[in-house]
Amino acid sequence: VSGAQGRFAYKLLSDLFANYSNALRPAEDTDRALNVTLQVTLSQIIDMDERNQILTAYLWIRQVWVDAYLSWEREAYDGIDSIRIPSSYVWRPDIVLYNNADDQFTGSMETNVVIRHDGQITWDSPAITKSSCKVDVSYFPFDGQQCRLTYGSWTYNGNQIDLLNKQETGDLTDFVANVEWEVLGMPARRNVITYGCCSEPYPDVTYTLHLKRRASFYIFNLLLPCVMISFLAPLGFYLPADSGEKVSLGVTVLLALTVFQLLVAESMPPSENVPLIGKYYIATMTMITASTALTIFIMNIHHCGPGAKPVPQWAKVLILHYMARIFFVYEVGESCRSPRPEPDPSPKAPVGSGGARGPASPGEAFVDLEGVPGGSASCAKGGCLCRQGSSILRNVEYIANCFRDQKAASKRTGEWKKVAKVMDRFFMWVFFAMVFIMSVLIMGQAV
Secondary structure (H helix, E strand, O other), X not given: OHHHXXXXXHHHHHHHOOOOOOOOOOOOOOOOOEEEEEEEEEXXXXXXXXXXXXXXXEEEEEEEEEOOOOOOOHHXXXXXXXXXXXXXXXXXXXXXXXXXXXXXXXXXXXXXEEEXXXXXXXXXXXXXXXXXXXXXXXXXXXXXXXXXXXXXXXXXXXXXXXXXXXXXXXXXXXXXXXXXXXXXXXXXXXEEEOOOOOOOOEEXXXXXXXXXXXXXXXXXXXXXXXXXXXXXXXXXXXOOHHHOOHHHHHHHHHHHHHHHHHHHHHHOOOOOOOOHHHHXXXXXXXXXXXXXXHHHHXXXXXXXXXXXXXXXXXXXXXXXXXXXXXXXXXXXXXXXXXXXXXXXXXXXXOOOOOOOOOOOOOOXXXXXXXXXXXXXXXXXXXXXXXXXXXXXXXHHHHHHHHHHHHHHHHHHHHHHHHHHHHHHHHHHHHHHHHHHHHHHHHHHOOO
16 A cells, blocks of 8 residues: 555656746736745744844744645545655745845755645745844843844735734744743734835734843852942941052952953943943942042041141031041040040140149149259359259240140141041941942842
8 A cells, every 4th residue: 555655646746747837936816916824933042142233043934825736636646635845846935034144144944845735835944043133231131132033025025925924923832941041922923014115015024032131140240249349449448547558459449340341341232322230330430439539538638747737626526526426436545435535725834933833734844943952042142043044944945845736736637537537437338328229229120
């Protein structure tokens, strides 16, 4: 029986193609359009090149049409219902991918076609396509893309070939999951467009591939390192001013973020839309630049020296009194609950005065010549001792003035150092809050 069917198959093939030509459109009525049904199955996403805006995909393309010259009676050929022959034997519609971006213009694979007894031809062919895709990276790495695959006849207009979509969506049954992209859907839509070159309408079927990027890789390799590095920037304010590493830390963090910024820029297309992660990098780098500049300004205040002017009264009240308590900035010897009391500003008795003796401060000396043997009495008796006593008084007064000036300069320097320390602590918490808010905003896009 099988041998008989084989002989009938050869006879059927010989009879079908005896007077057949695959160069003409197989329609009995040339005024009527030939219906071609298209169905696309997405098998795999091979690559998504964001920089060149090219989507490479592996598709299974099925085209179904009726050839009026390739039908037969099954009873005449031992009940043969269908045959499979090379696709080059029959006429095929010139359905092409309109937005093809392949430089070699490779089409579908030359597979066999299935011909039924009623003339219906089914052509299933796999194809690796490279299509142009408009990429919007504004929300990278939490972005989604819409890539279109537009199929239509290249030479036949709508009056000759009517292209139809078999289903409202592309087939995703055999799709192999991609590690970077998640496919949300693949709706299909039939369009009829009249181009400027021709007056006839040209139908096409457009499949819109909805993709969503899996952001886990970019979160752990680009985003989290940047967040951790950016949290180091406010700690530069916590370093002691005498360590000499405050500015170095800010510059090091800035260089590290620049490296991550270059990595993102290499993979993104050179468009005007800045990626979300790029905006985060730029904002963080701007913040670190501002923190480094403020660090230099605060270090200048810290090292102002003894020749600086006294701290203004408003700064003493606002910074040294209120802000120092808020940010728990105390000097050595001060208590966090009760600050060190200020020295008694009551006036001291001048050197050599004959009045009542007041308490002597560390920078002042009190000299009473009455207690010196032969002091005032000796001055009355001889001018030599009086001249020696005046010289001693001048020397002691000079030393006392030096101690007084040194103490005042030391006090001014200490006040300016405390002002710098309070400002360091204030800006540290301000920049910590800024880094935290920016990190929450960028992470919120992943939800």
